[in-house]
Amino acid sequence: MDAYWLLCLFVFVFAYLLNICYITVFYHRGLTHQALELPDGVRRFVVATGGWITGLDPKGWSCMHRLHHRYSDTPKDPHSPVHKGFFMIAYQQLLSYKAVLRGLIKRDPEYCNVVKDLDFEVSWMNRRGLWYLPYVLHGAIGLILTWQVGWLLGSAYFLGIMSHPVQGWMVNSMGHALGYRNFNTHDNSKNNTLVALLVAGEGYQNNHHRYPRAAKFSMRWWEVDWGYTMCLGLASLGVVKFDSSANLRDLDQPEPWDLVTNQVS
Numbered sequence: 001m002d003a004y005w006l007l008c009l010f011v012f013v014f015a016y017l018l019n020i021c022y023i024t025v026f027y028h029r030g031l032t033h034q035a036l037e038l039p040d041g042v043r044r045f046v047v048a049t050g051g052w053i054t055g056l057d058p059k060g061w062s063c064m065h066r067l068h069h070r071y072s073d074t075p076k077d078p079h080s081p082v083h084k085g086f087f088m089i090a091y092q093q094l095l096s097y098k099a100v101l102r103g104l105i106k107r108d109p110e111y112c113n114v115v116k117d118l119d120f121e122v123s124w125m126n127r128r129g130l131w132y133l134p135y136v137l138h139g140a141i142g143l144i145l146t147w148q149v150g151w152l153l154g155s156a157y158f159l160g161i162m163s164h165p166v167q168g169w170m171v172n173s174m175g176h177a178l179g180y181r182n183f184n185t186h187d188n189s190k191n192n193t194l195v196a197l198l199v200a201g202e203g204y205q206n207n208h209h210r211y212p213r214a215a216k217f218s219m220r221w222w223e224v225d226w227g228y229t230m231c232l233g234l235a236s237l238g239v240v241k242f243d244s245s246a247n248l249r250d251l252d253q254p255e256p257w258d259l260v261t262n263q264v265s
């Protein structure tokens with residue numbers, strides 16, 4: 001493999017890791033489930049930059065994902081292969097995300113109450129209908145790399161940084177359709193090893209639905225959650241905080257956001 005191919009591979013992996021770090025560590029385990037604490041400055045940085053890095057609004061993503069946990073695999077689930085099928089879910093997750101953003105912007109209580117504890121707004125880009133700006137930014141960077149270096153490098157960057165629709169589809173479809181179960185949850189969540197390996201442990205949906213407050217999604221000795229490894233690395237740098245010694249019994253409680261919502265409704 002020559003140096004150019006290695007550079008393309010490095011750029012793809014770096015961009016993929018940056019995107020998945022925002023989604024699985026900051027958005028999912030941090031903002032949505034509060035399995036990790038984000039110090040104030042980090043939280044503000046994530047909220048300010050998350051939309052630009054991932055193309056996904058942190059409040060919109062958190063709201064949609066909490067609705068997924070609340071209504072998992074029922075007709076009200078924003079994305080379920082049980083009701084929409086394995087491939088149609090890719091389109092359903094996009095439609096649901098747009099609906100959630102519209103609901104939050106219009107201050108519809110059905111959506112706002114679910115994220116009442118998140119003290120920041122939907123980004124100005126989404127409020128003004130400029131959701132496409134991050135895609136334009138990353139497309140422009142990809143084109144500049146193509147123009148200056150080569151199409152393979154430009155494509156590696158763009159596909160790595162904008163990989164979330166494919167990551168999301170794999171987790172939302174296979175994680176609720178194909179795999180094994182460690183826990184008898186009320187949904188169709190599954191543990192899918194391939195998806196877990198590709199998407200930072202997110203494939204362990206059955207484990208995660210049983211213990212959503214746990215930062216670690218792997219539960220058996222042979223399950224590998226490298227998203228949790230990222231959490232440990234970031235914790236050692238002080239970027240996130242959590243109690244890595246907490247046992248599952250301590251974490252087997254309703255999530256704080258669910259309590260807040262239930263008090264309101």
Ligand SMILES: [Zn+2]
Nearest residue numbers: 068175189205
């Ligand atoms: Zn799920």
Ligand SMILES: [Zn+2]
Nearest residue numbers: 033065208212
């Ligand atoms: Zn979750």
